[in-house]
Amino acid sequence: MANPYRHMLANPGAVALMITSFFIKLPQAMVSIGLITMLVQHQKLYWLAGGVAATYTLVNAFLSPQISKLVDRLGQSRVLPFVTAFSLIMLLILLGCVHLNAALPWYFIFAALSGTMPNMSAMARARWAELFRGRSMLHTAFSLDSVLTEAAYVIGPTLAIGLSTSLFAEAGPLLAVVILIFGLTVFLCQRKSEPRVNKNAPYQKGSALAIPSIRLILLSFIAMGTIGGSVDVVVVAFAKAQHIAQAASFILAAYAFGSMVAGLVFGLVRVKIPMENQLLISAIATSVTIILPAISPNVMIMTGAAFIAGMSFAPTVVIVMSLCSLILPSSKLTEGITWVSTGLGCGVALGGMLSGRVIDSFGARAGFCVPVLAGFVVVFAAILGMRVLRQGQASLKEIEVSAT
Structure with missing residues (x-):
């Protein structure tokens, strides 16, 4: 092969x-x-x-x-x-x-x-x-x-x-x-x-956010960022509560390593199902696996759980970027990808802030509710976006055909 x-x-x-x-x-x-x-x-x-x-x-x-x-x-x-x-x-x-x-x-x-x-x-x-x-x-x-x-x-x-x-x-x-x-x-x-500049390309005026499917993708990426940002804070708080503060670096490294391994493997696979269905499957995987660190009793088990949870992150990013390449016209490609990437960064900041407030009020374990709820938002955005994403890809194909 x-x-x-x-x-x-x-x-x-x-x-x-x-x-x-x-x-x-x-x-x-x-x-x-x-x-x-x-x-x-x-x-x-x-x-x-x-x-x-x-x-x-x-x-x-x-x-x-x-x-x-x-x-x-x-x-x-x-x-x-x-x-x-x-x-x-x-x-x-x-x-x-x-x-x-x-x-x-x-x-x-x-x-x-x-x-x-x-x-x-x-x-x-x-x-x-x-x-x-x-x-x-x-x-x-x-x-x-x-x-x-x-x-x-x-x-x-x-x-x-x-x-x-x-x-x-x-x-x-x-x-x-x-x-x-x-x-x-x-x-x-x-x-x-x-990327080549085509001044006569369709949709040149206005913002990429005017495309409904991009708004839904942005929502899902804000939620994905919220998961990542809150996990960083909650893991540090949990490790400190277990009196093994240095273990936080190993848990977070496992989360990142899981994402890297899954990203490499995902690149070897040729998935035949439609992109919007892939997004829904990856969203469900994200929401389910992020529960595993939340129910881990100690840092050793949490390290393994974080590796598994991280495995859904990179494939979701790949699917979203592939969707952007299909939905966005060439005249808005960089702008649209930037909005999505920015949404991820804003989500990281939001996740860190929300989880910090929850931890200060209710303790380290309670902080896990933030990434778990964000996981449900990812699924909600994927379900909501199924029809819109299909329409977005179809309308872009019609425009490209008429432009040629």
Whole structure:
């Protein structure tokens, strides 16, 4: 049996895109946690560290879809160098303000300005869609991309925290800047995979959120992010309650590893059932398996349960991204993928906040109700979206036919 990954990577530009997409994802995983670690090292104020990082994250969540909309209209090579340069300059000024102990309001101002960073994961996924749109290899490409994303979010925070605590406080964010400059330069040199700009494409005006199926996918991804964000907080609280605080890192690593393994395996499988049915099945798997950590009596069993629960995450991301490539017209591809990716990030923030409040009020075990309820929301969105997703794919096919 032929290896789908080898077959997919044999296409011109695929290996280069795989390597460079990892290097532009890695800094994205390092900046927020790097800012928190840096500010805690300098100011010893957790509220300040969390507030500055949240300012960066929220501004980025609202602006990155607009930047991606501009990318769809003008192209990656014309937009990304200038927008990214501005964001990195603002981030470097922020590092300078922290190093020089400037007035605190400047921290928030430059954190907001550096939040203009484009969503690099969306840029990479748009290129995978450009290379393999309409081909079975797109499924394998998105599976590989999900594994690269998981790897970036496992390695990135560890690298940022380790450098900032062992060398100097600004080391983590500073390395993220260097990696992004290198990675983006090489990424943009790959012109073959850059999505083509078609000014006459349908649906060019308006937002990608005007498409009903994208709104439902966004809802499901916010819920998925809520699961991930709440699991991070609840696991730490549970491990502390069991008086084995260090076990939290092993449990969370098992969750991420389960997602990576499932993503790799999913890329080897050719699923014949319709995409909307795949989404429903993965949603049900997500809602059922997330119950397992919630009922685990100790950290050892929870580690195994977290691995099983994580196995539904990457396949769901792959299915959603494949659906986006089918539903979104080329003139809105990057914007739509960015909205979905942003929804995941917003869900992570929401999950962390909600689970924290529940834990403070009712204890660590009660915090698991947040990811469990979010799992039901994922299923609800998938059920609600079955008919809408079919209509979205059918209407896009009609438009493409009439356009030709």
